[in-house]
Amino acid sequence: MFEKLQKIGFEFPNIIDCSAEISRSAVVGKGVFIGKKAVVNSNAKVEDFTIINTGAIIEHDCCIGKFTHVSVGATVCGNVNIEDDAFVGANATIVQGVKIGMNSVIGAGSVVLRDVPKGSLVKGLWTGGGGNIVASCIRVLLLKENGLGLILCSLCMAG
Numbered sequence: 001m002f003e004k005l006q007k008i009g010f011e012f013p014n015i016i017d018c019s020a021e022i023s024r025s026a027v028v029g030k031g032v033f034i035g036k037k038a039v040v041n042s043n044a045k046v047e048d049f050t051i052i053n054t055g056a057i058i059e060h061d062c063c064i065g066k067f068t069h070v071s072v073g074a075t076v077c078g079n080v081n082i083e084d085d086a087f088v089g090a091n092a093t094i095v096q097g098v099k100i101g102m103n104s105v106i107g108a109g110s111v112v113l114r115d116v117p118k119g120s121l122v123k124g125l126w127t128g129g130g131g132n133i134v135a136s137c138i139r140v141l142l143l144k145e146n147g148l149g150l151i152l153c154s155l156c157m158a159g
């Protein structure tokens with residue numbers, strides 16, 4: 001649908017609440033929604049068709065990919081790169097410098113300390129391996145569990 005509308009020259013407007021704070025050095029694409037009291041800090045880049053929901057914080061030098069949704073109250077620390085089509089749940093915290101792969105889902109309240117492979121579902125504390133981590137691929141339903149309590153689909157295991 002987006003491609004069709006773009007082809008006929010439709011200009012997608014941005015909807016940005018007047019209480020949101022967007023740095024002058026931030027770059028915001030088209031078709032973006034930025035909710036009440038959200039913050040987009042210096043040099044951050046928010047790509048097209050992204051939602052930065054109520055009270056979410058996008059810190060300096062972050063890159064938020066296309067069609068990504070950063071939910072209510074989530075904190076994305078500096079220099080984080082969230083690729084396209086990702087979802088960050090309410091009140092999740094993504095620490096500085098982390099990369100979140102495309103099509104990933106970060107559960108509400110999760111704390112992400114290390115990079116997240118594309119297509120992952122992370123719930124709770126993500127330290128990149130072991131511990132009390134639950135991760136699963138959202139592209140396929142068949143899950144496989146290994147001894148570390150890490151759940152990956154056969155596709156992720158292969159990748």
Ligand SMILES: CC(C)(COP(=O)(O)OP(=O)(O)OC[C@H]1O[C@@H](n2cnc3c(N)ncnc32)[C@H](O)[C@@H]1OP(=O)(O)O)[C@@H](O)C(=O)NCCC(=O)NCCS
Pocket residue numbers: 053071072088089090091105106107108109110122123124
């Ligand atoms: C992460 C999420 C997508 C998981 O959905 P799901 O896989 O269908 O999860 P389920 O509800 O079936 O729960 C499966 C297990 O994961 C746990 N779990 C679910 N969400 C969790 C979360 N955010 N953090 C930690 N554990 C979580 C459940 O407690 C359950 O554990 P159990 O099997 O030991 O009982 C969902 O729970 C979530 O967090 N969604 C985000 C909602 C949100 O932020 N909306 C914002 C709108 S602005």
